[in-house]
Amino acid sequence: STHWLLTLSCDDRPGIVHAVTGAIAQAYGNITELQQFSSAESNRFFMRVQVQSGFDRSVFERAVTPIAESIGADWTLDFVGRPRRTLILASKMGHCLNDLLFRQRSGSLQIEVPLILSNHPDLRDLANFYGVAFEDHAVLPDTKAAFEARVLQTVEQHDIELVVLARYMQILSPELCEKLAGRAINIHHSFLPGFKGANPYRQAHARGVKLIGATAHFVTGDLDEGPIIEQNVRRVDHSVDVPELVEIGQEQESRTLTDAVKLFAEHRIMLDGQRTVIFR
Template sequence: MDSGHWVLSFACDDRQGIVHSVTGAIAQAQGNITELQQFTSDESGRFFMRVQVQSGFDRSVFEHAVAPVVSELAADWALDYVGRRRRTLILASRAGHCLNDLLYRQRIGDLPITVAKIMANHPDLGDLASFYGVPFESHVVLPETKADFEQQVLNAVAEHDIELVVLARYMQILSPRLCEALAGRAINIHHSFLPGFKGANPYRQAHARGVKLIGATAHFVTGDLDEGPIIEQNVQRVDHADTVADMTAMGHELESRTLATAVRLYAEHRVLLDGARTVVFS
C-alpha cells in the first residue's frame, strides 16, 4: 500500500514562510517534489497548499517529518499516497448515466475510487451494479421511511469507512442531519449551471428561459439546497429547436463528465474548502 509517492494537502491561516517550512520538512525526508500548488485567499486570510513528493521512505518516516510542521501551523491536513483509491458510496435513483460512467472509469482505472456500495431508491440500476460487481441495495424511500434509509446510509458509511459519498442523480433531498453528518465529503451533480435554475426540472426552466447554453454543476452537499460550494461546472450549446427532452439527453454527457471530474479532483485531494468557495488545485 506504500507507493513512495505522497500527497500532502492542508489549509491554515496565512503567515510568512509556510512554503519554506513545509519544503524544509520534505527536504529533510529526502523527498523530491513532483507537484506543488499553493494559494492565499485575500478574503479569508487562509493559506492552501497541495504538494506531491517522491520519497524512498515509508509513510511513518515521511509523516514524522511533516507532521510537526503542519501541526505547528494549526492546519487541517491530509497525508495520503498518490493514486490511492478512496472508499466511495454512491446514491442513485433511476437515471444510470452518471453511475455507468463512474463504474466504467473505476474499472479501467481512470478514477481513483473503490465503490464499496450503491444505495438506490429504485431497483432499476441493480443490473448495472451487478455487471461491475458492486454491492447494490434498493430501498423504497417514502416520507415515512426516509429517516430509516438515511440511517442505513450512515451505517454503510461507518461500516465501510467511507471517505466520499457521491449523489449520482439521486433524486431525493437529504435531511439536514445527513447533510451535516456528510459535510465536506458528499458531492452532488445538479443538472444546471448554478446558481441558475435551482430546484426541480432545471432543463424545463432552462428551456422556458430560452438560454443558449445548458450546464451542469458538481458541488458539495449542504443543508442549503443547490447552494453548496461548487467544485466543477461545464456547459454545452443549445438552440431554439432543442426541446426539454433534447436538453435532457444532451445533459447526460455534461453531467457524467462534470461529476467524474469533481470526483477525481476530490479523490486526489485537490479540493479544499474556503468558506462557501472551493480551492481546486487541478
C-alpha cells in the same frame, strides 16, 4: 520509493512553503508537483504537494507534524493513486453511475465502491455488471429515516471517504447533510446558480437560455447552494425541446460529476468557506 501526497491548509503567514518543503527535504523527499494558494478574502493558505520518498509514513509524519502544529494547520497525508472508499447513491437514471463505474474499471478514476444504495431497483443490473454490491430501498416519507440510517451505517462500516449522489432524486435531511459535510458531492442538472430546484431543464427552456449546463457541488443543508466544484455547458438553440435538453444535458452531467469525483479522489479540492480551491 513511495509517491506521497500531502495537503495542508492554515491561516496565511510568511514562511509556510519554506517550512513545509524543509520537512519534505528532511524526509529525503523529491517534490514532483506542488501547488499553493493564498486567499486574500479569507486569509487562508492552501497547499498540495506530491513527493517521492523512500521513507515510510512515520518518518514523514515526524517531519511534518511539528511544523503543522506550529502553524495550526489541517493536513492530510496519503499515497498518490490510492483508491478512495466511495459510496454511491442513485435512483433510476443510469448515465452518471455508468460513467463512474466505467472509468473506475478502466483505471482512470481512483475510487473503490463497496456499495451502491438506491431508492429504485432499476440500476441493479448495471451494478452487477461492474461487480458492485447494490441495495435498493424505497424512500417514502416513513422510510426516509431508515434509508439515511443505512447510508450512515455504510459510511461508518466501510470507512467511506466520499458519498456521491449520482442523480439521486431525493433531498437529504439537514442532519445527514451536516454529517457528510465536505465529503458528499451532488450533480445538479443546471448551470448554478441558475435554475435551482426541480425541473431545471424545463426552467431553462422557458427562459430560453442559449447554453445549458451541469454543476457538481458539495452537498449542504441549503439545497443547490453548496460550494461549486466543477461546471460545464453546451450550446443549444431554440429548436431544442425539453426532452432533447434532458438528453444533451446528461452528457454534461456525467462528465461534470466524474471530473469532480476524480478531483476529490486525488485530493485536489480544498474548501475555502463557501468556495472551493481546485489544484489541477
